[in-house]
Amino acid sequence: MVREFELPDVGEGVAEGELLRWRVAPGDSVSEDQPVAEVETDKAVVDVPSPVDGVVEELRAAEGEIVPVGDVIIVFRIDGEDEPDGTETPPADDATADSGQQTDDEATTQQAEDTQSEPAVTQRVQVAAPPSVRRLARELGVDISSIADSSLGRITESDVRAHADANPPTQDHSNQQTTAAERQKQQATSMQSVSSVQARETADRETTVAVPKTRHVAAEEGIDLDTVPTDERKDGEPFVTLETVQEYAQAQQQAQKKDQEAVAERAAADEPARPESRTPYNGIRQTIGSAMTASKYTAPHVTHQDEVDVTALVDARSTLRQEAEEHDIRLTYMPFVMKACAAALQENPHVNVSLDEANEEIVEKQYYNIGVATATDAGLLVPVVEDVDTKGLLEVASETNEKTQRARERRLSPEEMRGGTFTISNIGGIGGEYGTPIINQPESAILALGEIKKKPRVVEADGEETIEPRHVMTLSLSFDHRVLDGADAARFTNSVQKYLRNPNLLLLE
Amino acid sequence: MVVGDVTTSTDVLVIGAGPGGYVAAIRAAQLDLDVTLVEKGAYGGACLNRGCIPSKALLNGSELASGAGQAEELGVYADPTVALDEMISWKDGLVDQLTSGIEQLCTAAGVNLMKGTAEFADENKIRIVHQGEGQGSESLKFDHCIIATGSRPIEVPGFDFDDDRIVSSDGALNFETVPDELVIAGAGYIGMELATVYSRLGSDVSVIELLEQALPGYQEDVASIVRKRAEDLGVDFYFGYRADSWAESDGGAVLTAVPADEAAHDSDIELTADKILVAVGRRPVTDTLGIGAAGVETDAQGFIPTDSRCRTNKEHIFAVGDVAGEPMLAHKGSKEGEVAAEVIAGKPAAVDYRALPAAVFTDPEIGTVGLTEDEAANEGLTPVTGEFQFQASGRALTANRTEGFVRIVAAKETERVIGAQIVGPDASELIAEIAAMIEMGAKLQDISSTIHVHPTLSEAVMEAAQNARGKAIHRQN
Numbered sequence: 001m002v003r004e005f006e007l008p009d010v011g012e013g014v015a016e017g018e019l020l021r022w023r024v025a026p027g028d029s030v031s032e033d034q035p036v037a038e039v040e041t042d043k044a045v046v047d048v049p050s051p052v053d054g055v056v057e058e059l060r061a062a063e064g065e066i067v068p069v070g071d072v073i074i075v076f077r078i079d080g081e082d083e084p085d086g087t088e089t090p091p092a093d094d095a096t097a098d099s100g101q102q103t104d105d106e107a108t109t110q111q112a113e114d115t116q117s118e119p120a121v122t123q124r125v126q127v128a129a130p131p132s133v134r135r136l137a138r139e140l141g142v143d144i145s146s147i148a149d150s151s152l153g154r155i156t157e158s159d160v161r162a163h164a165d166a167n168p169p170t171q172d173h174s175n176q177q178t179t180a181a182e183r184q185k186q187q188a189t190s191m192q193s194v195s196s197v198q199a200r201e202t203a204d205r206e207t208t209v210a211v212p213k214t215r216h217v218a219a220e221e222g223i224d225l226d227t228v229p230t231d232e233r234k235d236g237e238p239f240v241t242l243e244t245v246q247e248y249a250q251a252q253q254q255a256q257k258k259d260q261e262a263v264a265e266r267a268a269a270d271e272p273a274r275p276e277s278r279t280p281y282n283g284i285r286q287t288i289g290s291a292m293t294a295s296k297y298t299a300p301h302v303t304h305q306d307e308v309d310v311t312a313l314v315d316a317r318s319t320l321r322q323e324a325e326e327h328d329i330r331l332t333y334m335p336f337v338m339k340a341c342a343a344a345l346q347e348n349p350h351v352n353v354s355l356d357e358a359n360e361e362i363v364e365k366q367y368y369n370i371g372v373a374t375a376t377d378a379g380l381l382v383p384v385v386e387d388v389d390t391k392g393l394l395e396v397a398s399e400t401n402e403k404t405q406r407a408r409e410r411r412l413s414p415e416e417m418r419g420g421t422f423t424i425s426n427i428g429g430i431g432g433e434y435g436t437p438i439i440n441q442p443e444s445a446i447l448a449l450g451e452i453k454k455k456p457r458v459v460e461a462d463g464e465e466t467i468e469p470r471h472v473m474t475l476s477l478s479f480d481h482r483v484l485d486g487a488d489a490a491r492f493t494n495s496v497q498k499y500l501r502n503p504n505l506l507l508l509e
Numbered sequence: 510m511v512v513g514d515v516t517t518s519t520d521v522l523v524i525g526a527g528p529g530g531y532v533a534a535i536r537a538a539q540l541d542l543d544v545t546l547v548e549k550g551a552y553g554g555a556c557l558n559r560g561c562i563p564s565k566a567l568l569n570g571s572e573l574a575s576g577a578g579q580a581e582e583l584g585v586y587a588d589p590t591v592a593l594d595e596m597i598s599w600k601d602g603l604v605d606q607l608t609s610g611i612e613q614l615c616t617a618a619g620v621n622l623m624k625g626t627a628e629f630a631d632e633n634k635i636r637i638v639h640q641g642e643g644q645g646s647e648s649l650k651f652d653h654c655i656i657a658t659g660s661r662p663i664e665v666p667g668f669d670f671d672d673d674r675i676v677s678s679d680g681a682l683n684f685e686t687v688p689d690e691l692v693i694a695g696a697g698y699i700g701m702e703l704a705t706v707y708s709r710l711g712s713d714v715s716v717i718e719l720l721e722q723a724l725p726g727y728q729e730d731v732a733s734i735v736r737k738r739a740e741d742l743g744v745d746f747y748f749g750y751r752a753d754s755w756a757e758s759d760g761g762a763v764l765t766a767v768p769a770d771e772a773a774h775d776s777d778i779e780l781t782a783d784k785i786l787v788a789v790g791r792r793p794v795t796d797t798l799g800i801g802a803a804g805v806e807t808d809a810q811g812f813i814p815t816d817s818r819c820r821t822n823k824e825h826i827f828a829v830g831d832v833a834g835e836p837m838l839a840h841k842g843s844k845e846g847e848v849a850a851e852v853i854a855g856k857p858a859a860v861d862y863r864a865l866p867a868a869v870f871t872d873p874e875i876g877t878v879g880l881t882e883d884e885a886a887n888e889g890l891t892p893v894t895g896e897f898q899f900q901a902s903g904r905a906l907t908a909n910r911t912e913g914f915v916r917i918v919a920a921k922e923t924e925r926v927i928g929a930q931i932v933g934p935d936a937s938e939l940i941a942e943i944a945a946m947i948e949m950g951a952k953l954q955d956i957s958s959t960i961h962v963h964p965t966l967s968e969a970v971m972e973a974a975q976n977a978r979g980k981a982i983h984r985q986n
Binding site for chain 1: 854861922925949950
């Protein structure tokens with residue numbers, strides 16, 4: 001016996017795979033579960049095991065070929081069987097077999113040729129199904145020999161029905177006969193689907209009996225007989241008369257006209273269409289979208305929000321700004337926040353982590369690479385400044401400026417956007433107080449900065465409380481609740497606040 | 510256009526009212542198609558008028574006559590007198606009854622009947638020439654056509670049928686008297702059945718056969734049982750000879766047969782005969798049909814190739830029965846007729862039988878279906894067979910007809926029944942059970958587990974199935 005083996009679903013829901021390498025060649029003996037091929041899917045490289053003990057008869061796919069799941073890739077001959085002709089062309093139907101006093105080669109050849117277009121009549125011996133079941137298979141457009149593989153036993157009516165349900169027949173594979181009349185009907189069907197979507201009270205039968213005249217008229221009118229409602233029956237089959245078809249055609253034309261009028265009215269009544277424009281969703285936009293979607297749907301985000309009095313920082317920055325300008329460095333608040341975050345991460349190392357799901361491990365980074373989310377025309381890019389903890393403020397400022405500039409110019413290499421351990425997003429640059437940033441995976445936390453605003457705040461000095469205008473910045477820290485809890489986030493935020501409230505502490509770093 | 514020609518039209522035109530054509534016409538009419546059936550002769554075709562039915566009537570009549578005279582063993586002493594003319598007219602009565610029955614069935618189903626000879630004008634039009642001088646003709650347009658023109662006996666050069674000395678099977682079914690000496694050219698099923706009839710009726714029958722076996726095409730162990738029984742009845746066989754010529758001589762004919770292979774036989778033989786029956790086969794009737802005008806193709810032997818839906822190379826023209834190819838069997842033609850009609854009516858019909866049963870009504874009968882052991886092996890199957898001899902059947906013994914056996918062929922792996930050969934009493938009836946089993950995909954055990962009536966010949970079928978599994982009760986396995 002010959003067994004055809006189809007590429008199984010080697011991963012979950014994998015639709016196709018690249019056949020990397022055959023591990024067997026035709027003529028090789030194989031045992032069950034022995035790997036016969038390596039197949040790479042978009043997820044992994046897997047070994048495909050032999051389902052049987054046998055001999056490799058034929059390889060149906062070439063190395064490097066992309067094979068859809070379900071395609072036959074290899075054919076085995078099962079041990080102890082002798083069937084030299086294989087399964088390719090089953091013997092011709094038995095019109096001539098052992099029944100007359102002569103055999104007729106012409107007839108046999110003719111029958112054999114038929115097997116191509118008519119699979120249901122082949123495989124006389126292999127397919128054990130009673131005549132009523134074979135007829136049903138033709139009615140449902142099921143190639144009965146395709147069921148046989150899974151069933152060494154007799155094929156029953158329910159097998160055929162189950163197969164038909166699982167594999168709705170297509171026009172190509174359908175065994176529905178195609179006489180001239182039938183083709184007209186099929187043409188009528190396709191015309192129908194185009195020309196009159198608005199069929200009124202259509203029936204939807206599988207078969208309809210009608211005299212040829214009726215079929216002609218139906219074809220001319222573009223009517224699918226199976227959709228014509230009727231109560232009449234002939235020999236147990238729905239029967240449609242010429243009059244019914246003509247009435248139906250007329251009714252349909254009217255309905256169609258009415259619908260067209262209705263559509264026209266609606267169109268006239270409506271405002272002119274609102275102007276819209278469409279831009280392709282691709283490139284960086286799509287990459288951002290995918291990254292954001294992946295992050296938001298894998299990491300349970302929690303956002304911890306607080307504010308910090310940065311009056312001292314504002315003073316410090318305005319003092320240092322002059323100095324920096326002498327070095328041709330524009331000093332913003334960002335380098336201070338970066339240094340503050342690096343220091344806070346050192347104090348709270350469990351925030352500087354990523355989750356290695358594959359190995360079920362939490363990876364704590366002992367380096368502090370900080371990404372700066374940068375709005376560009378193409379979208380949000382995140383250049384990474386490495387080892388912020390070891391760099392001086394001006395160095396950080398200079399590198400950040402340079403990288404964000406290049407990001408805006410789209411001249412940043414992909415490497416310069418990788419390897420971050422923490423990300424800062426300055427939403428305040430444009431305006432806004434609090435945000436709920438999305439974590440830049442594989443990092444586990446992201447800090448969004450609000451605009452520094454003067455706000456009245458209670459100031460305690462020398463035991464006296466006064467209300468003074470203070471520079472206040474908001475902090476929104478989103479964290480991955482899989483690896484961090486609210487307390488961790490609060491403690492980390494407190495550390496950041498500490499450094500921003502008193503930037504002199506950064507000198508100790 | 511012929512003067513006086515009237516053109517009408519029909520949905521389905523069926524040419525020929527034999528078992529393929531009339532069945533197609535009735536089924537098409539049942540499916541509400543407008544059907545016209547054209548027949549140039551008698552309804553029922555060769556089967557009813559010149560084949561199956563009349564030959565069976567004569568076989569039965571002759572068996573009765575010969576059996577009564579050969580039952581001394583049973584204590585029956587008789588010397589029956591046969592009036593062949595009366596037997597033939599009894600037979601003709603049956604034929605009339607059946608053919609008029611078919612005509613009535615067609616009419617009742619709403620089939621339009623037309624008498625005449627059909628000839629294609631083009632691929633959608635046919636001209637029907639009415640019989641007789643001055644009867645004129647008419648043309649008929651059709652949407653679909655089913656060609657069911659059947660077959661006719663093959664003539665051998667030098668032996669033109671003259672309905673006197675040289676007859677076809679048609680003539681041999683209508684002899685006025687039992688010929689003293691009958692020479693039959695051809696030991697196929699027609700020759701063997703008629704040899705059986707006339708040897709039973711007392712003719713001195715000689716059979717000339719080109720090949721070295723009676724019933725070529727059947728397995729040797731099957732055919733030899735029939736040949737031996739025929740020899741017991743007095744039939745002389747000349748294997749390896751070919752009828753070459755004949756001449757009138759002394760109120761009779763002398764036929765000369767020459768060796769087919771001069772190495773095997775070194776001399777001609779001469780046989781005297783009152784009648785010479787030429788039964789070397791049948792050929793399809795496609796030559797008088799103007800088939801080229803319709804663009805329908807035929808093969809080298811004149812058969813019309815068809816697909817499993819009985820379609821010819823022309824989508825709207827179908828061919829069924831003998832004209833569509835071997836084997837020439839009435840029941841095959843009828844099945845094809847049904848299929849063609851249903852396909853025209855838009856039904857998903859197809860010729861998809863698994864096994865085609867066939868019978869030879871010799872003494873004893875042969876019934877076959879599906880594959881022989883060799884054929885199964887050629888198809889790549891591993892066959893297993895089981896046999897049961899009628900010698901061991903109680904019912905066969907009581908009928909005093911113990912020649913032959915039942916052989917069942919199954920696929921070894923699946924034990925599915927894939928064929929059977931039966932030679933013996935009522936083999937033509939017994940084969941039906943196995944045909945049904947094959948169509949149903951039955952296994953040997955399905956047959957052996959089915960209770961068969963005792964005492965009947967059908968028990969032999971059950972025992973053969975059991976034997977194939979090594980479990981027969983009434984024989985050694």
